[in-house]
Amino acid sequence: MVDEIxxxxWKVKDDIAREHxxxxDALVADLRSRKLTGGPRIGNLHAVRVTAEQSLPADAENAGSAY
Structure with missing residues (x-):
């Protein structure tokens, strides 16, 4: 069973690929122009992970959590 997310x-990825x-090269150029022109932001997952790790209680970090 494939996860809905x-x-x-995959659908979004395929739609973006089809658009280009x-x-x-066209895809990379589009992503770079979005970054420079303030278009829709592309998330920084590392920043999310760091934030999530910093917000964990101390005992959760030592309990073998997946973070």
Whole structure:
């Protein structure tokens, strides 16, 4: 059984690839222009993870959590 979130991510990925005719150079150029022009932001997952780890109670860090 495929996770619904993964299915949605695959759909978004495929839609973006199709919009750029599956051309990686066109995709990269679009992503760079979005970054420079203030278009939709691309998330920084490292920052999210660091924030989540910092917000854990001390005993959760030592309890073998997946973080």
């Amino acid at each position: 993964i299915e949605e991510l 005719d599956y051309d990686i």
